[in-house]
Structures are given as C-alpha cells and as structure tokens.
Amino acid sequence: MKQLYAFVQKEFLHIFRDVRTILLIIGIPVAQILIIGFAVSTEVKNIKTAIYDPSNDVSTRQIIDKLAVSEYFNIVEYLSNPDQIEDRFQRGDIQFAMVFGDRFHENLYHNGNASVQLLADATDPNQGTVAANYAAAIISDYAQTMMSDLNIPFQIMTQVQMLYNPSMRSSYDFVPGLMGLIFILICAMMTSIAIVREKETGTMEVLLASPVKPIYIVLAKMAPYFLISWFILIVILLMSVFLLHVPITGNLLWLNVFSLIYIVLSLALGLLISTIVNTQVAAMLASGMGLMMPFMILSGMMFPIESMPTFLKIVSCIIPARWYISGVRKVMIEGAGVEHILPELLILTAMASFIILVSLKNFKKRLE
C-alpha cells in the first residue's frame, strides 16, 4: 500500500512539474466550451437586410418598423426593383431580404390573405434559418396583434425560401459530444503517454526489475488522471450551466456516476494503447488518430447515427462515445431517469471491464 501511495505521489509530481501539459489539460476543455458556447453561438444579430416594399402602406411600414427596432436585423437598403435582390446577395451586401406582395394592407384586410417572401442566405445554414425564423416570428406577432385588436381572422402567408443550401442541418447539443471527446483526449492520451514515457526513458526497466506489482504501476498512472478528469467534468458542468445556460435537467448524481464509468473506460483505453506501442509519438498518434477520429465521426457527435449507412451504424456500436453521448443527452438535456440510460450504463460498464481485463493481461511483467 505504501508502494502504491509513493507511486501515486510520484505521478502527481510528474504532472504538476510539467506546467505546460497541465495547462493544456485544463485549458483545452475550457477553451472548447467557450468557443462552442460563444463563437459557435446559434444566436444571430445584426443581419444585413434589404426590403422590397411595392405596397408601402400602413401594414408593411409597421412590420418594417418592428424589424428595424429588433436587434437581429439591420436594414441596409430599400430596393426599388426585386431583380436587385440576387445581385445584392451575391455582392455580400445583404444576408436577408424581405419582399412584400402588392397592395399588402388591402389584401390583408379585404382578402384576409397577404403574402410576404423571406429570402435568406443559407450558405451559412444556421444563420439562414435563424434569420428566417426571427422574421417569420415578427410577422406573425404583428398578425396576432391585429387579430386581437380587431377580432378578425387575418392571415399573412410567409413563404420561407432557403437559398444556396436548401437542406438545413446543424448540431445544437454540443456539450454532451464535447464531454465524450474531452475525456478520451485527457484520459486515453495522457495515460498512454505517461506509461509509454517510462518505457521510452528506460525507467520501466528499473521498475520491472523491482518488486513493485504491475497493477500498482497501472493504478498509479490512472489515479491522477481520474481525479483530474473528474475535476474537468465538474468544470464543464458548471460552465455549461452558468455560461452556456444548458440546464442539467436530470439527476446530477447519475450524471456523475455515468461520466466516471466513461472516464474509467477512457483510462483503460489509454492503458491498452500503452501496452501496444513503445514510443510517446506512437501513443499520441494511436490515441489522437486511432481514437479521436472514429470517436468524433462515428459517435453521433458530428453526424447523426440515424442517417449513417447500415455498416457504419454497426461500427458505431463499438464506439464507447456513442453510448456515452447518447446517455448524457438523455440525462442532462432531456432529464431522463436512470432507468432510461440503463442500456448505455450497462454497455459502457461491460466495455470498460473488457478493456481493463485485456490490457492488464497484455501488460508485460518483462520487457518483451
């Protein structure tokens, strides 16, 4: 036991003496949360907007006023001819255009049916949807007010047309995906490097020639990263709640238990890599390319699993991050109880046990 304690102590010394690495370990998750939270924000402001208003009546002016005072739209031009729209889009002068029909007010009152066309630049699909949704909301808000004022069922038809990228897709719940990735990065990569470094510097030779048990070497390597990962988990959760306003709707305890199982699994993956490779560079490549890439692509973080071809769907089942991310989405975002993540929980536990067994069996008591 004293051996293990001394070993863990030594590992902490290694980590804390390497200031650059510890900053990276803590900094990467924080930076990723901040970037995704703010730079990759789905909120869009100051959309450069052009208006074509052939009616120029009381209703269109009221709608345009509402648009102008909202912080989302910035009206840059009133067009005199609808043919100018294409040109303005292509020159990049505008990102959004609102085209009213003829005799808008008249149609609205007498036919109860006026039309307005919304054109959004969907080369950035996110911004396109958001702009169109905002504008549609403003218009229907106006219609609501009219209805309640006059008690007449008016209807304004909004036709939304997405330009340049008609099929829209963007991922929103990035936090679970990010968690799935960060723990692989920290646990698998850092543990494998830490163990392989001993091989590379020759200290493993001395350790193996000593009476210290191989399981102690393994446990001591994992312990610091387990604690650091838990700390990072807490940081991520705090940041997502207080900075990104992603609420934790489910059970916090189970979210922790579930995450810690995943962390142990990632540590075991690192251990497995370290039993296979002999240099730090190889360990980095194996965990970076070998784990990160399939985890990113096949875990459902970037591309939805439902739309994958059958073959990749099957492959994705062996990616632990798939189960973790889906579980976190359920517990954290949807607020599901533990009974709903039972399959994920069991699969991850089974995977972790399997990897630990294999890697411990693989861990060499000798040099070759």
Added chain:
Amino acid sequence: MIHVQHINKNYGRICALKDISIDVQAGELFGLIGPDGAGKTTLFRILTSLLLADSGEATVDGLNVRKDFKELRNHIGYMPGRFSLYQDLTVEENLKFFATIFNTTIAENYHLVAPIYSQIEKFKTRRAGKLSGGMKQKLALSCALIHKPTVLFLDEPTTGVDPVSRKEFWGMLKALKAAGITVLVSTPYMDEAILCDRIALMQHGQILSVDAPDKIVAQFPTKLYRVRSNNNYALLNRMRQHPAVETVFMFGEYLHVTFVDQSKATSACFSEFEAQFEEITPNIEDCFIYLTQQKWIM
C-alpha cells in the same frame, strides 16, 4: 551466486547470446568485457528477469530467473546502461521513491549508500535531469543500492562518464565488494577490466574467455611485440601481407604484432620504416583482439 548454464537468446534471426555459461562467486566483482553488440545488455536483462532466454537456465542468489522472478526482484539491484531515473524529480525524491518501492526507507539503509550519496546530498533538492554525468551515476547507484541487494547488476555504468568520475566509480565498486555485495559489471573499456576479480570476454554473443585478468594475460600463448616506425599505417599494411606475421594492430603510436615465425620477420625486413621491435607483456585488449581473431582457443 550467479549460475548461468547454456543460455541462448535470439532476436528474430539475430543471435544475441549463444550458449553462455558462467559462474560468479559470492562477493566477487565480475566484469563482462566486450564491444557494443557483444550481448552484455541482453545477458543482464535475462539475469534481472526482464527477458526470457530461449533456452538454458540461470539462477541468481539461488533463485531461478524464470520461475522465481517475483522473489528475485526483491534481492537484486539493477542499473541499466541508460540513465533511468526520473529527471523531473529531485535527487532526494528519486532515492525516496526507489526506497519505498523496495519496501524500505532511506534511513534504514543509509549506511550502505552513505559513501556515495553523501557526495550528492548537498544537491538533494536539485532535479535529477540537471545533474552532471558523474553525479547522475552516483544517484543511480544509490537508488540501485538503497534496498541492500545481494547482487548488483551494473550495465556499462561508466559509459559517457568523465575519466575522473570513472576512477571514482570503480573505487566505489571496490567498497561495495568489501561490504559483501556481489557485483556484475559490464564495460566496453578494456582498461577497466583489470579492476575486476574475474572477467568474461564477450564478442558476438559468445564468451571467449573467463578468468582473472592477470591469468588471461599470463596465458597469452605467444610473444607480443611493440613496433615503432616512421609510418605506422604503411607498415601495418605491409605486415598484414607478410606471411610470417600472425596479427598486427594499431595501438596508439605503436603497432602490436605477433609472429608465426619471428626469425623470418626481423626488423631488417621492415628497415625502410625504421621499425624498432620491443617485446612487451600483453594487456587485456591484446588478449581480446587475439581471441577475436580466433587463433587462440582457450
């Protein structure tokens, strides 16, 4: 203390050790002498239970290196050829760590490492990576000794160490021997061989000869001459072609020569080089070279 019987080891198709058998007595300072690639490190790793031999048996302190490796690892001290301590830990942290993993404390065996460790103790808060080569060796030796091993394995401990530290290091080994620890040391330096009680000369995974250094020298089977000339290189080439010359090697400013028949190759034959012959006692290196030429089967 160490019994090695018919050990063979291959790395793929490369033969690293071929039928090695040696016996090291308790309390002996035993040297493995040979150039790089002779198989010294492989033999060390087999004896420290880090590698398994393909065939053959070996015991260290009565423990089989294959079957009893767990127990064996309590009793041996091993210092690999490369500096293998934690460079980011301080001198004291390294020693403390190795004391703990061997289930002991610095205080318990301080007397054993004191002559060595006291020399670096004033730097005990310095990181091991910032030590000089000589000081690193002392720390590594302290760490290998802290659990009071019965057998100490030192793989090329003086490679890359300055001459003064090397001399000092061998002084320490003598002291360990005096303390009753069996020491197996390897070195590529022939001049260190005479400091051992007995040596094994190794080449290409084979042992050429095992004996006390002075006995190996005494058994040199022929007369050895030292030759000085005005053009050693030309003379070397000339002598290599001369039928009466058995071996000839450059040795600093001299050539060391043995003859098949000395009467047919007098200095007169090489008068153009102003060659002067002088009979000398061979040193270990002469023996080694002579042995590697396979003209002398012991």
